[in-house]
Amino acid sequence: MKEVSKLLDYRPGVTVLDATLRDGGLVNDFYFTDEFVKALYRTNIRAGVDYMEFGYKASKEMFDANKFGKWKFCNDDDIRAIVGDNDTDLKIAVMADVGRCDYKQDILNRSDSPIDLIRVATYLSTIPGAAEMIEDAKRKGYEVSCNIMAISNSQESDLKAALDMLGRTPVDVLYIVDSFGSLYPEQIARIVDIYMEFAEKYNKKLGIHAHNNQQLAFANTIEAVGDGVDWLDATYASLGRGAGNCAMELLLGFLKNPKYNVYPVIQFVEEHINKLKDEGVVWGYDLQYLMTGLLNQHPRTAIQFTKDKRRDYSEFYREIVAQD
Amino acid sequence: MKEVSKLLDYRPGVTVLDATLRDGGLVNDFYFTDEFVKALYRTNIRAGVDYMEFGYKASKEMFDANKFGKWKFCNDDDIRAIVGDNDTDLKIAVMADVGRCDYKQDILNRSDSPIDLIRVATYLSTIPGAAEMIEDAKRKGYEVSCNIMAISNSQESDLKAALDMLGRTPVDVLYIVDSFGSLYPEQIARIVDIYMEFAEKYNKKLGIHAHNNQQLAFANTIEAVGDGVDWLDATYASLGRGAGNCAMELLLGFLKNPKYNVYPVIQFVEEHINKLKDEGVVWGYDLQYLMTGLLNQHPRTAIQFTKDKRRDYSEFYREIVAQD
Numbered sequence: 036m037k038e039v040s041k042l043l044d045y046r047p048g049v050t051v052l053d054a055t056l057r058d059g060g061l062v063n064d065f066y067f068t069d070e071f072v073k074a075l076y077r078t079n080i081r082a083g084v085d086y087m088e089f090g091y092k093a094s095k096e097m098f099d100a101n102k103f104g105k106w107k108f109c110n111d112d113d114i115r116a117i118v119g120d121n122d123t124d125l126k127i128a129v130m131a132d133v134g135r136c137d138y139k140q141d142i143l144n145r146s147d148s149p150i151d152l153i154r155v156a157t158y159l160s161t162i163p164g165a166a167e168m169i170e171d172a173k174r175k176g177y178e179v180s181c182n183i184m185a186i187s188n189s190q191e192s193d194l195k196a197a198l199d200m201l202g203r204t205p206v207d208v209l210y211i212v213d214s215f216g217s218l219y220p221e222q223i224a225r226i227v228d229i230y231m232e233f234a235e236k237y238n239k240k241l242g243i244h245a246h247n248n249q250q251l252a253f254a255n256t257i258e259a260v261g262d263g264v265d266w267l268d269a270t271y272a273s274l275g276r277g278a279g280n281c282a283m284e285l286l287l288g289f290l291k292n293p294k295y296n297v298y299p300v301i302q303f304v305e306e307h308i309n310k311l312k313d314e315g316v317v318w319g320y321d322l323q324y325l326m327t328g329l330l331n332q333h334p335r336t337a338i339q340f341t342k343d344k345r346r347d348y349s350e351f352y353r354e355i356v357a358q359d
Numbered sequence: 360m361k362e363v364s365k366l367l368d369y370r371p372g373v374t375v376l377d378a379t380l381r382d383g384g385l386v387n388d389f390y391f392t393d394e395f396v397k398a399l400y401r402t403n404i405r406a407g408v409d410y411m412e413f414g415y416k417a418s419k420e421m422f423d424a425n426k427f428g429k430w431k432f433c434n435d436d437d438i439r440a441i442v443g444d445n446d447t448d449l450k451i452a453v454m455a456d457v458g459r460c461d462y463k464q465d466i467l468n469r470s471d472s473p474i475d476l477i478r479v480a481t482y483l484s485t486i487p488g489a490a491e492m493i494e495d496a497k498r499k500g501y502e503v504s505c506n507i508m509a510i511s512n513s514q515e516s517d518l519k520a521a522l523d524m525l526g527r528t529p530v531d532v533l534y535i536v537d538s539f540g541s542l543y544p545e546q547i548a549r550i551v552d553i554y555m556e557f558a559e560k561y562n563k564k565l566g567i568h569a570h571n572n573q574q575l576a577f578a579n580t581i582e583a584v585g586d587g588v589d590w591l592d593a594t595y596a597s598l599g600r601g602a603g604n605c606a607m608e609l610l611l612g613f614l615k616n617p618k619y620n621v622y623p624v625i626q627f628v629e630e631h632i633n634k635l636k637d638e639g640v641v642w643g644y645d646l647q648y649l650m651t652g653l654l655n656q657h658p659r660t661a662i663q664f665t666k667d668k669r670r671d672y673s674e675f676y677r678e679i680v681a682q683d
Contacts, residue, residue, distance in 0.1 A: 042543060042545060042546065219366060219581060219613070220544065220578060220581070220582070221366060221581075221585065222366065247574075249577065249609055249612070249613075250571075250574050250576075250577050250578070250606070250609060251577065251578055252574075253573065253574050253575065253578075254544060254574070254575055254577075254578030257543060257544070257545075258544070261545065272646075282574070282649075284646060284649060285573055285574060285649060288573070288649065288653045289543070289573075297653075298673065298676060301646060301650075301672045301673050301676050302672075302673045304646060304672060305646075305670065305671060305672040305673050309670055322596075322608060322625060322628060322629075325606075325608060325609060325612065326625075329612045329621075346629065346633055347629060348625045348626075348628060348629040349622065349625050349626045349629050352622060352625050
């Protein structure tokens, strides 16, 4: 919390990205209604959000298009059906996973696409693949960011090597991702220090994507912005995989740039997110997510626990400790 | 987050107080079953919790004993029925509000009581009354702490004057209380600085009691412990007024002193807190609490909104902004 230390001022470079459809799609297999997506798009514009992530550019060879909603694949035509020519200040983003995206064919030239930003997502073990996708997207004219996932169980020296490799690519933004929701604000501050070294060396921006396993997604996000991280991911009502993400309504309430407006977010949650909840879509902080976060484990066991409507937390804890 | 900066070590002076019955009692008018209270007592012992707060010593002249459960009043005999001679390492606390407690008669000598700690709660406007209660409790042989409530809308110079007055009393612990859940970690750090000046001058310990309106109760608590605050309030599953408190399961997961054990907490939540929820007791983070927190308002309007089972967040926002 060093930089925005007055809290009353703001840093103009701070950029908010709405990841509701993409991370939320992991909860409902991307089956959002067009009404929901259109309302979200209009709300983001009114709220002053900078980027809206529509979903993944997932490989149709690897994933059956009949088993997922369309935002798993984000065809340009489907995006265009929502945003038209997108003659607004809101930019459009999609995520492309290394090894799960036929980017050469599925990502068109930016001049032919409604998309502005390609978000390459990689593990530490696939950085060369990420670099290739970054080069491809840049050649096609996009802004490009790169999420390095699951860093909380990686070696610091490997992370530094990866950041040095990515620094030499034309990527614009390097993202800190707390995939397991296991990091505390103090650790975020230390990780920002590491990322910042390479951001300064290679003239990159930094971003953060937090998860709420320990009710720290918002706290970690404001820690990061105070430490100089500019790009902030959030989702409406925390909608996202497992324990969910940094809540957009918390983040816009915190940020002091007058271009941001929390009221439309509140309206959207009331009208559209409550409906999702009523329909049985389940996400958000609960003890099973706290436990996987605490143990720095992937949340997949906790997600299964949730799907099975189990409530025997203590048995679950014994199970995951035994697997640890 | 300056002091516990390795996260892997611990500070022996850190003390955890379970406020579940007292702050949770504000949600269900203190109607806990004896089974619940006994199980909580046993769980706290197993979890290594240092203090268990049973409730208030509320004036029976001001409050009708027929309209509240017994933990609003905490008769020594009722506590003894749970703890017997309390031949354990867990100490017993009660809260006494300035102006709402007949402390001269209702607080007995410690030698005749199962209670160890009297927690005097005061507003900035009633510090002399608090000082008198502190003196009385000390004379009777108790440990004494003092919560200064609602500091987020007070003047810093008034706060300093109050801390100087309280410093000259025999109080043991001065508590930072974020009554409205409106403070960010960076503000907690600044407030700790102010409190620490007087804690050092007068040789007092510091404590923190956080609320979860902005999902920051845990984050603010670990910020404070990193800044040198030793006494940490938490409640099981955040049970407490409005948005609730710092969750015990998060806090014990974070603290590294081996005397703390999160597993019994998980068991208690599974067996007893889930039942409360099923019975319709409602607390915890929701947008109405975010809004009052954001506006630094008392949560009473949000509590009413919750009681009325309203979900029209945007209308509520308009209402409380209009009152602001």
